[in-house]
Amino acid sequence: MSASRGEFSSRFGFIMAAAGSAVGLGNIWGFPTQTASNGGAAFLVAYLILAFCLAYPALMAELVIGRHGQANAVSALRKVTNQAWQKKFAFLVGFGGIICAGLILSFYAIVAGWMLSATLEPIAQLTGQVQAQTWLSEQSLSRNIIFTAAFIILTIAIISKGVENGIEKWSKRLMPALLGILFMLIIYVMTQEGAVEGLKAYLVPDFSSILNPELLVNALGQAFFSLSLGTSVMIIYGSYISKKENLVSLGAYVTLIDVFIAFVAGLLIIPAMYVAQAQGVQIFSAEGTLLSEDTLVFQVLPALFTSMGYVGIFVGFAFFALMSIAALTSSISMLEAPVSYAVERFALKRLQATWLIGGLIALVSFTIVFNLGSLFGFVITLTTKIAQPLLGLMCCIFVGWIWHRSALLKEIQQGCPEAGNSFFWKVWPWYIKFVCPIAIALVFANSLLS
Ligand code: PHE
Numbered sequence: 235m236s237a238s239r240g241e242f243s244s245r246f247g248f249i250m251a252a253a254g255s256a257v258g259l260g261n262i263w264g265f266p267t268q269t270a271s272n273g274g275a276a277f278l279v280a281y282l283i284l285a286f287c288l289a290y291p292a293l294m295a296e297l298v299i300g301r302h303g304q305a306n307a308v309s310a311l312r313k314v315t316n317q318a319w320q321k322k323f324a325f326l327v328g329f330g331g332i333i334c335a336g337l338i339l340s341f342y343a344i345v346a347g348w349m350l351s352a353t354l355e356p357i358a359q360l361t362g363q364v365q366a367q368t369w370l371s372e373q374s375l376s377r378n379i380i381f382t383a384a385f386i387i388l389t390i391a392i393i394s395k396g397v398e399n400g401i402e403k404w405s406k407r408l409m410p411a412l413l414g415i416l417f418m419l420i421i422y423v424m425t426q427e428g429a430v431e432g433l434k435a436y437l438v439p440d441f442s443s444i445l446n447p448e449l450l451v452n453a454l455g456q457a458f459f460s461l462s463l464g465t466s467v468m469i470i471y472g473s474y475i476s477k478k479e480n481l482v483s484l485g486a487y488v489t490l491i492d493v494f495i496a497f498v499a500g501l502l503i504i505p506a507m508y509v510a511q512a513q514g515v516q517i518f519s520a521e522g523t524l525l526s527e528d529t530l531v532f533q534v535l536p537a538l539f540t541s542m543g544y545v546g547i548f549v550g551f552a553f554f555a556l557m558s559i560a561a562l563t564s565s566i567s568m569l570e571a572p573v574s575y576a577v578e579r580f581a582l583k584r585l586q587a588t589w590l591i592g593g594l595i596a597l598v599s600f601t602i603v604f605n606l607g608s609l610f611g612f613v614i615t616l617t618t619k620i621a622q623p624l625l626g627l628m629c630c631i632f633v634g635w636i637w638h639r640s641a642l643l644k645e646i647q648q649g650c651p652e653a654g655n656s657f658f659w660k661v662w663p664w665y666i667k668f669v670c671p672i673a674i675a676l677v678f679a680n681s682l683l684s
Contacts, residue, residue, distance in 0.1 A: 245479060249487050250409060252471050254563030256492035257409065259345050260460040262557060263531050265496040266503035268456050271524045272449045275439035278500065280453040282493065288673055289457040290489045292626045293468055295633040295666055297481050300472020302645040306575040307331055307466030310473055311629075314637040323636075327628040328575075331466030334621045335571040336591070338465060340598040341613045342568065343389070344606075346561035347381030348532055353554040356539075356547045371536070373529070378603045383596060385558075389565045390592035393573055394585045409563075412556045413495070419553065420502045423538065428512030432505030451681035454674070455619035460492055464625030467567045470574050480650040482658055503534060510537040528610070569595070627674045634667030 269277045303310020308328030315321050351370045358367040369377060423429050443449060458464055475484065507530070511517045515537045519525055526533065535553065539546035569592060576587040602609045633642065642663065646653045653659045 245484070248471070248475055248479070248484060249491075251563070251567075252468070252484070252488045253491040254409065254560075255462045255467055255471065255567035256460060256488055256564075257412075257495045258560050258564030259342060259349075259557070260456070260564070261492065261496040262499040262503070262560070263345060264456060264459060266500050267524075267527055267530050268452055269436065269500055270504060270507060270530070271527055272452050273440060273443045273446070274435040274504070275437055276441065276443045276446075277449055277453055278436065278497075279439050279441075280444055280450055281457060281496075284450075284454050284677075285457040285460070285489065285493050288454065288670055289461045289463060289626075290485065291662060291666055291670055292458070292463050292630055293461050293489060294481065294485045294662065295629045295670075296463060296466075296468035296626075297472035297475070297485055298642065298645055299629065299632060299637075300469035301475050301477070301481065301648075302641075303469070304473050306473070306578045307469040307571065308575060309578065310469050311632060314632060314641070320636055323628075324632070327625060327632070328466055328469070330621070330628075331464060331469070331625050332572045332575055334617050334625060335465040335467055335568040336595050337598065337613055337617050337621075338459075339386075339389070339565055339568040339595050341602055341610060341617075342561065342565055343382045343385045343595070343599050344378060344603060344610070345528075346385045346558060346565060347378060347383075348529075349554050349558045349561055350381045350385055351377055352532060352536070353551060353558055355536075355554075356551040359547055375603065378606075379600060382599050382603060385561070385565070386592055386596045386599065388562060389569050390588050392562070392566045393569045393592075394588040409491075409560075412560055413498070415549075415552055415556055416495075416498050416502055419538075419549065420498070420505075422542065423502060423505050423509060426505075426509040426512075426541070428508040428510075429505040432508030433501075435508070436500055436504040447677075447680040447683075450677050451619060454623055454677050458622040458626050459618040460496060461489065462564070462567060464622035464627075464629070465568065466571045466625075469629075470571055471567065473574075477648045480653075481646065482650065482653070482656075503531060506534050506538050509541075510534050513537065513541060623674055623678070627671050630666045630670040630674075634663065634671070639663060 265281070269281075299310050299314060300307075303313045305313070306328070308325055311324035311328045312321050315324050355367055355370040358364075358370055424433075462468055472481075475481070507517045510533070515533060516525055517530070517534065524530060536550065539550035539553075542549060569588065572591045573584065573587045576582050576591060577584050580587075582590070602613060643653070643659070646659055
């Protein structure tokens, strides 16, 4: 490993950085919203199955490619190829992932901007700044532009500092705090009227809807989004893992933490929706469908915090502050994907590359802000429901079909000499070769045909 590339300094540091990438708005904004609009518990069951059976093996594929390549996504994918067409394919998948990461950041920064403004709102309230409070709490062009820009600048500031002092240092600080505050809020919500009904909607599945093609494709997209797959992010994070580490357990930790936090966020948000509805906030229409999907969390949670009285102001502040931080540990991974490519491919300085690419992404973000009604949903669908699963599938094809099995095994055995004999490694190469691509393709075909 060349010293200039950077490397995670410890196992804990990697887990926190990769889990930091995985845990973000997808867990606390995306997952509960998707669950609520896709039939509650049935979605949860589909999600859990797809996350462990398809997304985790696909995550392993990306981490292995990355650690083997010790380079940006395009070069790492190229390294396992030997024929000309394979090299072109590697470029397509690696570069496609990089573009996908940039596009995700462009809408992610908007939602994270909402989180930032929701963090400042309680401060405005406490200090009696009524005008500022109204401005912070309402959707407006000026608010969205300012906070989107602020969030992108924060992301740039961290990424320009590199792996160990930027990504790792920040990622490992605040995850425990986020969990603590989630649990505290769940306990409070459970004491409120309506919570039990919400809990039932979340935990008691109606199995008849589980094979609904729309539900399945949404759950797959959500699982890939949540584990940051198909965006070359996990390839690049994999490339910063030391050869001494055991990849299987690292990947398993990241998946478990990610799924656990999404599940816990559901325990908070879904019952909170029912509590808010019982308190007179309009969450569902008369037919029982969700009224405002994208901004759901921003209606439900503030209503909850208000119901807590004075304490709610502090809890609201702490919650949204931690959410902004969780969003930041994800957004830095999205920016790292194109930046590491630009630095290695065009020999740019990290600082220049970060500002250049961050600036470009900000322009795309502003375009979306100006056309929120038409572009926001479109970019989300394009990246998370289509591009991520398909690019993730391609990574499985690289590992299963293009890379030589013996070379793959050699890479895996670094840091885990007994790997060759373990059950996981005996099954996984076949699994990634046949089961993952076919299952992902089936979920797609199913939703296209329905
Ligand atoms: N996994 C992140 C989340 O759940 C989002 C993400 C997607 C991060 C793609 C990096 C790449 O919020």
